[in-house]
Amino acid sequence: MKRLVAVAGLALLCSSAQGVEIRADSFFVSPLLAPFVSGTVARCNEDLEKIHPPLKGALQEIIFTTFRQRLTPFAFVSPQHPSTIVFHVSGYSLCALAHEVAHTYEQTISESNLFSWTRLVDTSVSYWGESRWERPQKGFLEEYGAKRCTSDLCSSSFHYHEDIATFVEDIYSGYQRIALADPSDPRYSGKLRLLRAWDFISENQYDSAMTLLGSKREN
Ligand SMILES: [Zn+2]
Secondary structure (H helix, E strand, O other), rough: HHHHHHHHHHHHHHHEEOOOOEEEEOOOOOOOOHHHHHHHHHHHHHHHHOOHHHHHHHOOOEEEEOOOOOOOOOOOEOOOOOEEEEEEEHHHHHHHHHHHHHHHHHHOOHHHHHHHHOOOOOOOOOOOOOOOOOOOOOOOOHHHOOOOOOOOOOOOOOHHHHHHHHHHHHHOOOOHHHHOOOOOOHHHHHHHHHHOOOOOOOOHHHHHHHHHHOOOOOO
């Protein structure tokens, strides 16, 4: 009986579309949770269609798990398989998907190109993981974007990953924080220009973001 449920569940919990494999992490998912997981898999499939196609270029697999160890994030790119995103099923949203997909795509951008981004990063900002800024500041959209940005720019420990991912995430959140950013701070428009140049975002998304930022676009 258990095996039958598992086989029936597996069919519900797997999906392959747009070149991306979406699946639940274990062969057996509790029948109580199966409808929730399969509903989330279906939603993820629909959301993938909303993501700017080039941004999905490096993404191969999305795994939903119902098991979470303490301190494990709700969403992350697999350290062993950088083209795989793992979501705890309760942590899924379109914004979270866009954020993680941006991490997978960033790996296709060369280090020398990414150096243009580092020049727009304020390394004096500390992220302590405790509070959330009410408004964007110092070129970051949110405090989480400054995670690990305080390291020495010349050292390999310097990270700008969350800065890039929080910009992409905000675009899929309806530009909520971009609309609150200071248009006189050129770092916001500079970062948006790089996201467009590297094809993280579409022309339409770039235009909308620049309009909301109140910044004149440069041709
Ligand atoms: Zn992230």
